[in-house]
Amino acid sequence: MHFRSTHAKLPLVSYKEAALNCLPFDDGLYVPDQAADFKQFFLHMNEKTSFNELVAAVAPSLLEGGVNPVSASNVAKSAYNFSPELIKLDDNISLLNLYNGPTGVFKDYGIAFMSAMMEEFMKDGRKAMILAAARPDTGVSMAHAFRGRKGVSLVLLYPSGQLRGLDSSSFVQNGGNIIPIQIRGTFDDCQRLVMETLKDREFTERYNVTSANTMNPGRLFPQVFYYLYAFIQLKSSLSGDLIFSVPCGNFGNLIAGLYAWKFGMPVNGFISAMNANSSMGEYFLGKPFIPKPLVFTNSPALDVSFPINYDRLVSFYDEAPAVMRNMVFPASVSDEQTLAAMEQVYKKYGIYIDPHAAVAYAAAQKISGERKWGAHSHTVILATGHPARSANLVEKATGKEIEIPEFLKELWKKCDPIALIHPQLDAFESAIVSCF
Ligand SMILES: *Cc1c(COP(=O)(O)O)cnc(C)c1O
Numbered sequence: 001m002h003f004r005s006t007h008a009k010l011p012l013v014s015y016k017e018a019a020l021n022c023l024p025f026d027d028g029l030y031v032p033d034q035a036a037d038f039k040q041f042f043l044h045m046n047e048k049t050s051f052n053e054l055v056a057a058v059a060p061s062l063l064e065g066g067v068n069p070v071s072a073s074n075v076a077k078s079a080y081n082f083s084p085e086l087i088k089l090d091d092n093i094s095l096l097n098l099y100n101g102p103t104g105v106f107k108d109y110g111i112a113f114m115s116a117m118m119e120e121f122m123k124d125g126r127k128a129m130i131l132a133a134a135r136p137d138t139g140v141s142m143a144h145a146f147r148g149r150k151g152v153s154l155v156l157l158y159p160s161g162q163l164r165g166l167d168s169s170s171f172v173q174n175g176g177n178i179i180p181i182q183i184r185g186t187f188d189d190c191q192r193l194v195m196e197t198l199k200d201r202e203f204t205e206r207y208n209v210t211s212a213n214t215m216n217p218g219r220l221f222p223q224v225f226y227y228l229y230a231f232i233q234l235k236s237s238l239s240g241d242l243i244f245s246v247p248c249g250n251f252g253n254l255i256a257g258l259y260a261w262k263f264g265m266p267v268n269g270f271i272s273a274m275n276a277n278s279s280m281g282e283y284f285l286g287k288p289f290i291p292k293p294l295v296f297t298n299s300p301a302l303d304v305s306f307p308i309n310y311d312r313l314v315s316f317y318d319e320a321p322a323v324m325r326n327m328v329f330p331a332s333v334s335d336e337q338t339l340a341a342m343e344q345v346y347k348k349y350g351i352y353i354d355p356h357a358a359v360a361y362a363a364a365q366k367i368s369g370e371r372k373w374g375a376h377s378h379t380v381i382l383a384t385g386h387p388a389r390s391a392n393l394v395e396k397a398t399g400k401e402i403e404i405p406e407f408l409k410e411l412w413k414k415c416d417p418i419a420l421i422h423p424q425l426d427a428f429e430s431a432i433v434s435c436f
Contacts, residue, residue, distance in 0.1 A: 006024075029311045035263055038061070058224075062221060079112045093380075095381050097383050103165075103407075105386070109226055114218045118130065118151070125151075127208060129152075133194045134157060134180075143180075146212070163182065221256070231265050245382065248274050248280070249301050250307045272328055273360040274302060277294065280330065286321070292305060339355075347398075354383065354386060361381050
């Protein structure tokens, strides 16, 4: 598969180049130039196919053009020791559990594949620096995936506040490859410093820098695997429309689903589930996108006012606006409705869901009431976070105290960065120069 910038038709780059450079020179984002075709795979796969078998089969065609098939199958083998689980609630609704990974969030899926792929790319003897703006949860996911990967170091830029969940034995001064640095500032300052660094071509070439945030197609595209997995699990029992309901923050997850569709997965619609931060909803209905000020809600991973993947969404809509309006259905869910959905799913099915999955569940109820998809339609709710990560809210919604698994307790342990700096490129370079 080859990639181009959202701003220009040329030049085309391979998956490998897109992942290693992360951003095109013209300030766009990388998108596939031509769709891959995954249809052939569906014929031979069914509910007995494991996630790892699916990834091993599909990864070579995703990576084609930059990676030989042997390397692609190495990547597939080393990426995942965890797998999604499709839980059928009833004939019309399933949960796709995507929180089975090492840090309890669906982001583990994109990051794990990217880290395995970067290690494979660096087998030519080069070294790469992966630079990423980190929130406490995403930082942990990235540190976990990149830890011990050969040829790559991971620099995490954290905003002010307590760091948690990192294991100092993986830090660079202890012989590891993880470099947590704290910025005097906010998450936006971290993001700005990442962008400034990536756009400084001299700097990126000197240190061979790329990013593990979702602007990197190397992290975004592996997310199509779990949509395909849900589809092959369901395909023999489907007799009506198939809908995915996706909780949306930076819209990477929804875009991965749209690509799964573009690459040949039969699907009838996507629900873009948002909390009060729902400005993109207007855009999906054909109006201009006007970002509104950020609102803090009880589904914090969806608290985004300007999504990083905006340009990628626009590239979909520019191609076929009328088709897209019949494919993506936006819904906005309040904090009260989120809690009510958590309660309802527990009472009806005996299952705990986190607030992000609850937004997707409540949004699906709203939209299917309006759209009339028919008695045989099936909706897959993407459960993106482990419910125990939001134990307080689960308790508030269901009245039940839930057990916190040991691995999540580890993620709450306090830790310290290796440096504290102002958000400026020269300060950043002095902090990392001794690490490389
Ligand atoms: C990051 C995150 C989301 C939002 O995903 P996007 O790809 O940014 O839209 C949803 N749920 C959870 C639990 C998350 O951590």
